[in-house]
Structure formats: C-alpha cells, structure tokens
Amino acid sequence: MSDASTHHADVAIIGAGPAGMAAASRLAEAGQVPVVFDLAPSPGGQIYRQLTAPQLGEDVMGRDYLRGRRLLERFERARIDYRPGSRVWWAKREGQGTTLGVLADRRSESWQVRRLIIASGAMERGWPFPGWQLPGVMQAGAGQILLKQGALIPDVPPVLAGTGPLLYLLAWQYLRAGCPPRLILDAAPRSRYATMLRRPLSTWHGRHYLLKGLGMLTTLRRAGVKVVHGIEGLRAEGNPHLQAVHYRRAGRWQSVDASMLLTHFGVVPEPQLSRGLGLPFDWHPSQQAFVPHREEASLAAAPGIWLTGDGAGIGGALNAEREGHLAALSILAAKGEPVENERTPLVQARRRELSARALLEALFRVPDGWLAAQPETTLVCRCEAVSLGELDAAMAQGAAGPGQLKAFTRCGMGPCQGRLCGESVTRLLAGHLGTTMNAAGYYQVRPPLHSITLGELADSAAPPAP
C-alpha cells in the first residue's frame, strides 16, 4: 500500500536505546538520515532514561548510567529524523521493504521503509505469584524508572524479591538514596555461586560484572540489609493494598509486613514487533526466553530487517550499542562503503562480552518449576483476570495450543496483548503436553501491536489498512 500520504524512508530505526542510538548515529555520520521512532519523550531507552537531563548523579545512580552520555551526545549531534513519542502499532513486510503504521500526537501515519532496524529492547518477565496484581507490588524496573524520571524513592523501606542483577542494582541505588530495602528475597540458592568455579573462562570474561555485583552485595550487607537466599515461593497479601509479603524458604513460610514489594525475575526480548512481522523465534534454554532468529554475522533476520539489542536476545547495554553499530555497518557495506576495519574489533569485543553472558544466565536462572507450583487462584493473565486453575481446566478440556487457550479463557486477550502471560501460557502447555517450549508454541501476534483507541484511528491522516 502506498499513496501520496505515505511517508518514505530509506532506513527506519525503531527504538532509541543504546542499539537504536548507535545505529542512527553511525548512519548519520555516513551522510544517511535515518528516521528513528521511539516510545519515550527523550532518547536513552530504559537504561539511559532521562539521561538528557539527569535527576540524580553518579553517587546514587552508579557509573553505568552516566556512561551513556557519550552515546547520547553523539545521537543528539547527528542529523537524524528523530520522532519521540511514536508507537509503531502496525508493521508488515511488503515488496522491497516494510510498511509501518506509526502513531504520534494521537494521529497515525503510514511509512514505507526500505531498511528497518528493530531496536525495541527488552521487558521484564511476567512471573505470576499470588497477589502480584495488588497495588504496592511493582517490577523492579518500574522502581528504577521512577528513580530516573523524577528522583522518586519509596517513603518506607521496600521488600525486593526475585533474581537478577537489576534487583541488586536497585537495592544499591535505594541504599545510596537513603532508603535501604527492608529485605532482599533472592530466588537463587546461595550454592549457585559455585557455578563460577565450573565456568572459569566465562567467569574471567565476566569479571567486571561479577566484581561490580559483589561490591554491591558487600555494600548492602555492611549497611545491614538482610538478604535471604533460596526463596522457593512468594505471596503478596493485603486489601486494597499490599500489607504483607510471605516467602517460603527450606519448606517453611515466613512473613514480613510491607507496603511495597518490587520484584524482578529477569528480562526477556519484547516480542510484539518482531512477532507481528512474522519473524521466527526459538526458545533459548539458557536465557529462558523466546529469542528471534537472525544471521549471526549481519544481524539480519530477513531481507531488509535487522534485529539489534536486547530485543534480539539479552546481551546488556554495551552489547546493544555494538549491535546497533554493526547493523549500521552492514547497511553501509551494502551501499559499497569499506567497513571491514571498523567491523572486526566490534565483532571481537562483542564475542568476548557475550561469552560472559552464559555465566550470568546460569547465576540468575529463574526456577522453571515455579508456575506449576503456584496455587490455582494465582492470576496468569492480569488483564483478563484468568487464573492458573482456569487455564488448567481448559487444558484438561482439550485446549492444546496458545490460541485455543486464548479462545477458551480470554487469556492474553486484554490490552497488554499477551506480553505478560505469553511465556507462562507456553510453560503451562509444555508441562501439560509433556513437550518442549518450541513445540508448545506462542501466541499469534497480530496488529495492533500497541493498544490504540478508535479515536486515535479516526483522527488519522492516512490509516493503514491492516
């Protein structure tokens, strides 16, 4: 579909986090003018959010946040058609490129782009436990966003629970901000640390991350923050607001009063755009996530589509920056520019960095049997309030795929469009059918890729016809 009201771009980049900013800057430095669509009002992605005008300094935020400044300045200097506050709600591969429906200022525009770099990042894993829908329970990433966006910290010491580096980073930042967490409930058993001895090479490559983590843990311990390792279960309780957190350790439930619980069970690629384009995904057993296919050397997933950054597999901010850079080089190479000398060190640095990932993934694995062990009243789909018990019943009645479970129970039909329950539904089906995550499958993702109201469509200049 193309008409007078359709905009055209040679290169479009979706996302202005480290991958998107690096890709855009490099292309601009070669004289291209990529268009960059990003959800946020300012560039940086989640990791460098609000870094254009930081609310807090290195003393609270830590060094890794401020490190993004260099990239941000490069992005801001470059000649880029940067469009903040844009949601790509519709995408389709068509002929020699991709057609996008982009919503900005409550109007939708259609774009025909020749080359598309997807850099739309990760999201926190949806991880059901009883009471996770209560006000007072948030994801740790949300806590960090409030810190970056407005220097907002909890006014009473929160409980932090889950596993992964972000949990300790947030705890450390809250401590530095004068609000140490009341308790950290770590789902990883302490014995996990022996993993390092079994993976000496990964440990060496990952030593910077590990030392940083160890440093944070030591600081927290010295400040008297209690860490409980090996949590087997978690329950949030209260009405109408969180009042108590219950946790199970060594088979025994214990309780702590709390009005705020911040959880973190890892990050996974945000799938909507890539899935909506029909790109294939595979379950990655080490990342414990569905990860899209792409060519290792070029990062291309299909002709004219490149996947970069955490949305293509979790590699962290520095890796994302390198991948954005590499995707830009792959486009420049196709245009006949000599890029090999620039490429080689990037590829090597990336390989070194990624070899540490396996260790981090092993250290912070989420417990695979968690969901099946939850009480049947636990909500799996928050949007449509579908419980584990309802899904079990639907499977017992013969629902044998994510689409059927959706039709039987409305699971995944709400406004988040299955982002938070997708993995859980696949896990349940795989368990019930005794099959693999890949064989159990995932929801069919169709536009709109973002919730969009009819009013927004009615206002549109040229609504793309899905």
Place this chain on the structure above:
Amino acid sequence: MFKRLDNAAPAAMVTIWLEGQPHSVPATLSAAAAVLWLVGATGYRDHAAGGHRAPLCMMGVCHDCLITIDGQPNRQGCLVPVAEGMRLERQRRPA
C-alpha cells in the same frame, strides 16, 4: 508511597489537575509517575473483574496504568509525560 529526593536536580514544574485538584509536579514525570508521587498506588484503578490495580512496569507493557487523560479514558499513563494543565481522572467504580 514515593517521595522525591532532596538532592534531585531542580526540575521545571507544571500544574496538573488530579480529579479537579491542582498539583505542581516535576515536568519530567509521566502521568502515572505523577499519580504515584501525589497519592500513591492505592486507588489508582479499579479492575473490571473486581479488585484494584496500579502500574506494574512503568514502561508500556502491562497496561495496569490506564487512566483518563484530558477526558480520554484508558490512556497508558506511564507513556504520557505530564503537561501544563493536564487533567487526570483515575478510573474508579462509583463507591
């Protein structure tokens, strides 16, 4: 529930209206963040299936931050920056 750190960089302030009451809030906040800062998570939103909800992710994923902005219901509050004169109404069932 949340407080703003004293040593935060000075931010420009805007006036928003939450259920008809004016409040001065840092312009860097999203609508959802402003509500959490002003009145906390309790009562943020009533869910159609019963019970209460409040923002979970603050990054556009969960849709538990839905709120009425300038008369338009079901906007994702975590994705919309506050603006001078913005009117917010939490989506509550009549008591």
